[in-house]
Amino acid sequence: MHRSFLVAFALLVSACGQEMDQPAANNEAQAEAEGPVKGVDRSHKGEAAPDAKFTNPDGEETSLAEFRGVPVAVNLWATWCAPCVKELPTLNALARTHDKDGALGVIAVSQDSGPQGSVEAFLSKLKVDDLGAYHDPKMALSGALNAQVLPTTILYDAQGREVWRYVGDLDWTSAEAAKLLAEAGAPQKG
Template sequence: MRFVIALILLVLAGCDKESEPKGQAQPASTAKAGASDKAEITLESANGMRASLSYTFAGQKAPSAPFADAQGQDVSLADFEGKPLLLNIWATWCAPCKAEMPTLDALAKLEKGRMHVIAVSQDLEGRAPVAAFFTETEVKNLEPYTDTDNALLTAFNNAIALPTTILYDSDGKEVWRVAGGVEWDDAEMAKLLRAAD
């Protein structure tokens, strides 16, 4: 029980419930945008909300932690190898997570066939709140993946805040990660996504 409470507090600390992105995320600096760069790059939306782009973990293999697909069957990130993968780790109680979800859904439609775009919810209640949110916001291109045991968070040593989105190449190796909400269907983000090609 203590572990669950500590985990919830850790995740809550990372999720900024007060601000939602209304504008578009733009790199504050493009000079450091090389895949080999280990520095963090600030992405700013028009309303001043910030996300952080990092190459710190570039080259690391995706964790093998299991999570559930829409039918409740166990899957892992290895099941998506063969194409680039954009993994979004989110929850329905996280305002920036919810704000970026329609643009992530639009990206899933744009990238269909070229890249896997998946969103894995950390909601402890499972698929019910995720399915309700997807219906309410008309998300149609994303499958309601769930991780009720927070196995993915544990695989990342509970060191990520929500939302975090990680780009993997077709071999399952990390290219970069973004901590914070952005608009995923924007041209600037499209350029960053090509780094997995």
Template sequence: MISTCFSPRSRTKAILALLTVVLLALGSPAVYASEFPPTDGEMQGFTLLKERVAAPTVPFKTGEGDEIDLTAFQGKVLIVNFWATWCAPCIKEMPSLDRLKAAFADEEFDVVAINQDRGGKRVAEPFLRDKLGLENLAIYLDEKFTLGRAFKNRGLPATYAIDRQGNVVGGMFGPAEWDSEDAKKLVRFLLAEKAGG
């Protein structure tokens, strides 16, 4: 028996090639890698869904205390991030999320960073503004973890990409450099998708 070792990238290419052959043999339309956002380098831990699904519409709160849900952002590409002040990896990646939002400030794009501290705005706002000195990210709150549970978060940080139609493209558990060129490629891919695509 011959065993072959694949790097993550070559294994993905091999799986996509095999899937294409199988689908063609079954008479189904082929799935090509170019139809999926890039997940290289810093985004290797980002898992793409085979089929996009509608993002949960469970309400959460703005920093002003208003109830909102993710449909309020429809038409924009979103990076939705769940974080808390007690989560060291969250704290480490928050500045990169702030810079990512600034980098795409002129696009139909937003970073929705949702705090999950039980203390809500009283805890989150001074931490984000005073301790971390971040000004681009708006304050959003999920104090009772209802939206986090709807996303089936297994821990923090948890981050999801959502397309313009409000569908989850994929997600990642754990920290990343969200202003890296790899993350920007993922965002650019989703911004370039045609409406309804």
């Protein structure tokens, strides 16, 4: 295994279970010293989506470039991450709502190292049927995004530029989420 993969995996595993009750308004110096803080992070605003490859629900290689032309919310999650599992039903509801209007793409990319079939089975067991089983067993996407905490959700505009990232779990059907999603031109729902 590559050393960078092991370092990224260790960061994600250790960070997923941490409580992050600090307010998102911490100053940048404090945030850097303490690591990622739950909430909105705009420090990557304007950055282009990485070209990292991952697997789509059909088992074919894809990248975020496939989603250009419409704003897209990209969620990085794993089956072993309790906050990730907690928010999956709300992401599913968001995907169901926006699949109808086509104004926002919603993808949840599993960072599990197991086979794609295990991700499909996990989503099926949770009755999360509006999110496809996107899978990144090599964690290429989370590594390219330097995502240190799961879950992390990144909103991209229609041109593939980052608007913000949300570190930690969120109820994606809430008014707070609707307000954030509207920043990329997605209509407010909920």
